[in-house]
Amino acid sequence: MFLFILLFLVIVFAQPDDSEVPGPSNPRPETPPPTVETPPLFGTFGTRFFKTLPRAPRTTSSTKTPPSPKKTPPPSPPSARGPLPPIPTGTIPRTPRSGTTLRRSKSLPRGGWGSRLFGSQSGPGVRHGETSPKRTGRQSPPTISWTGVQQHPVAPRQAEDPLLDIDTQNKFTELQTTEESFVLGLVELEEYMEKHPEIFKPKYITIVQFLINKHNNFLKKLILANTEKKVSLIITALEDFTLFMLEIEMKNTYVKFIGAINKWLKTLEKYNPFPRKNRELSIIGGLILLPMQRLPRYELLLLDLIKSPQLQGNVVVKRALDASKEMANYVNSKTKKMK
Numbered sequence: 001m002f003l004f005i006l007l008f009l010v011i012v013f014a015q016p017d018d019s020e021v022p023g024p025s026n027p028r029p030e031t032p033p034p035t036v037e038t039p040p041l042f043g044t045f046g047t048r049f050f051k052t053l054p055r056a057p058r059t060t061s062s063t064k065t066p067p068s069p070k071k072t073p074p075p076s077p078p079s080a081r082g083p084l085p086p087i088p089t090g091t092i093p094r095t096p097r098s099g100t101t102l103r104r105s106k107s108l109p110r111g112g113w114g115s116r117l118f119g120s121q122s123g124p125g126v127r128h129g130e131t132s133p134k135r136t137g138r139q140s141p142p143t144i145s146w147t148g149v150q151q152h153p154v155a156p157r158q159a160e161d162p163l164l165d166i167d168t169q170n171k172f173t174e175l176q177t178t179e180e181s182f183v184l185g186l187v188e189l190e191e192y193m194e195k196h197p198e199i200f201k202p203k204y205i206t207i208v209q210f211l212i213n214k215h216n217n218f219l220k221k222l223i224l225a226n227t228e229k230k231v232s233l234i235i236t237a238l239e240d241f242t243l244f245m246l247e248i249e250m251k252n253t254y255v256k257f258i259g260a261i262n263k264w265l266k267t268l269e270k271y272n273p274f275p276r277k278n279r280e281l282s283i284i285g286g287l288i289l290l291p292m293q294r295l296p297r298y299e300l301l302l303l304d305l306i307k308s309p310q311l312q313g314n315v316v317v318k319r320a321l322d323a324s325k326e327m328a329n330y331v332n333s334k335t336k337k338m339k
Helices: 002-014 043-049 113-118 166-195 202-228 231-245 248-259 261-271 279-287 290-305 315-338
Strands: none
Touching (some): 202 248, 248 261, 248 290, 248 315, 261 279
């Protein structure tokens, strides 16, 4: 009886306490003990009869054993023959014999080994991946340099427009400044003519307006050429000068204006016997002489311009010079008959 009670007490006190079991109220530390074994099922008495193996330590959900890395097998040594390269679909080009040329297979795509050595065969103007247009007729292929890049013929470069040298620019500037003074004088004369209708008839005001329009267009081209300092713009301005100087309407306009100068001078002398007394009429007397003085001045300026090294023997400048001479001779011959 005493042995039975002792056995019962040993079994009861050998059971693990539930309060020490890890749970939400009593969490264990994150790092478990290195070796923890659970007690056997029947205490020390059970170990005598049952030889149990030690169990694995209990782990919480927060601590997980990292998986062991997988060992990659070492690469197998290559075989003696080795893997065969992929065979392209279609006809495989054969190795050329001596004295023969290698022909390209129609089934092989463009841009393969041939394009690396000799450049793209799609032709000029076609990008990689695009189909070249069909050639009509017999055309010579583009040349191929030693670098493997196609070379196409380059268009010849046009000659650059030379700039004015110092000598030519100085002479051309004189032509521009004198033309500007002439146009401003005509504009001032028009204002005075409108103030004195007793001296100037309306038809002469129209003549002055016509001269202002023609010479002002010529002046704009002179200013542009002198600003850009280009020989081609001088040639363009002188071509325009030659055209309006040869117009018959321009010639008759100068004849009408210069032919009326003598009559205007007599009228001004009548209204202003003492020039210092009426300054405005004295200014008008000087302005009406501008067109008559301008025509021979053109000949001198152009003759000086054609002697410059940059325009020496220029055909356009020679034509402008001849046109100014023709205008002066025509006006002189017509006005002499009017006296």
